[in-house]
Amino acid sequence: EVQLAESGGGLVQPGGSLRLSCEVSGFTVSSNYMSWVRQAPGKGLEWVSIIYSSGNTNYADSVKGRFTISRHSSKNTLYLQMNSLRVEDTAVYHCARDHSSGWYDYWGQGTLVTVSS
Amino acid sequence: EIVMTQSPATLSVSPGERATLSCRASQSVNSNLAWYQHKPGQAPRLLISGASTRAAGTPARFSGSGSGTEFTLTISSLQSEDFAIYYCQQYDSWPTFGQGTKVEIK
Numbered sequence: 001e002v003q004l005a006e007s008g009g010g011l012v013q014p015g016g017s018l019r020l021s022c023e024v025s026g027f028t029v030s031s032n033y034m035s036w037v038r039q040a041p042g043k044g045l046e047w048v049s050i051i052y053s054s055g056n057t058n059y060a061d062s063v064k065g066r067f068t069i070s071r072h073s074s075k076n077t078l079y080l081q082m083n084s085l086r087v088e089d090t091a092v093y094h095c096a097r098d099h100s101s102g103w104y105d106y107w108g109q110g111t112l113v114t115v116s117s
Numbered sequence: 118e119i120v121m122t123q124s125p126a127t128l129s130v131s132p133g134e135r136a137t138l139s140c141r142a143s144q145s146v147n148s149n150l151a152w153y154q155h156k157p158g159q160a161p162r163l164l165i166s167g168a169s170t171r172a173a174g175t176p177a178r179f180s181g182s183g184s185g186t187e188f189t190l191t192i193s194s195l196q197s198e199d200f201a202i203y204y205c206q207q208y209d210s211w212p213t214f215g216q217g218t219k220v221e222i223k
Contacts, residue, residue, distance in 0.1 A: 004160070045153075045161070045204055045214040060211075094161065102208025103151035105172065107160040 002026030002106050004095050009111030016085050016115070022078040022095030022108055030073045033098035036080045038091035039110070046091075049080065050098060063089075085115045119143055119207050123215035129223040130195050138218045140188040140205035149209035152181055152190045155217070156201045164203075165190065195220070 008020040020036070036048040049059045049069040057069050068081040078095050092112050096104035120143040130136045140150070148168040155161040163172045165181040168188060178193040192199055200222055205215040 044216040045206070047212040047214075096161075099166070101166070102149060102212060103163060103166045103206065104153075104161070105163050107162070109158065109160045 002097075004097070004106055004108035006093060006095055006108045006111040009093065009113045011114045011116065012085055013117050014085060014087055014115055017081070017083045018085065018113060020080040020082065020093055020095075020111055020113070022080075024076050024078065024095075027097065027106075029071050029076050029078055033100050034069075034071065034078045035096050035098045035104065036069060036078075036093055037096055037104070037107075038089075038093045038113075040088070040091040043091075048093070051078070082113070085113075087115050089113060090115045119146060119210055119213050121205055121207055121213055121215035123203075123205060123218050125218060126216070127219045127221060129221050131223045132197060133194050134223075136192040136195055136199075136220055138190040138192075138203055138220070140183075140190070140215050142186045142188075142207055145185045146207040146209035148184045149207055150181075150183070150188050151206045151208065152179075153204045153206065154199075154201045155204060161204070192220075 003025045005023045035050045051057050051069045066084045070079045092110040094110040095108045097106040099105050122141045124139045150168045152165040153161045164175045169181045180191045182189050202217045202219045204217045
């Protein structure tokens, strides 16, 4: 059975940092494209970042230079390092497997990040 | 960025009735469109990809249609478990999502 479980969310002040984790079972993270997708309160879904099976990465303009996506093969875990956090980064962050054609076939339940003073 | 616009924002439907949800793209996305179902506190669930191909486990009462800029998700006979928020997503370029349509019990 495929499972994705996010953790690491919480309350942080503007300018602070958090690292989110996504523990995966049922498939190999490093053999797949993996993404982070977020949902701000009352808003729709927003793609944040992707890591390809090659290890290459990409980011939405809104987080470029501040967020870093990575993975740990032996732990089968995906990460999102978030620095210089802003109030507008407040959202539930979901990890998801990218089918490689561009849709997401497995998702986690998400972890809430709140950026507030 | 391709902007996805969903309508209506909220759809009130009685169980057993048909629901029709619309999604419009600001430019053509060909058939590179997916639909998701999302219930609060749960993981979003892929329903349809390629505008009309049901994902594994998606009941036959869900059908998708359209291409280019206009897409439709139809739920032929709403069941209690179908009341949720539905999102469309284009993947013709960098992925973008619609704002969602909430399907609620009438």
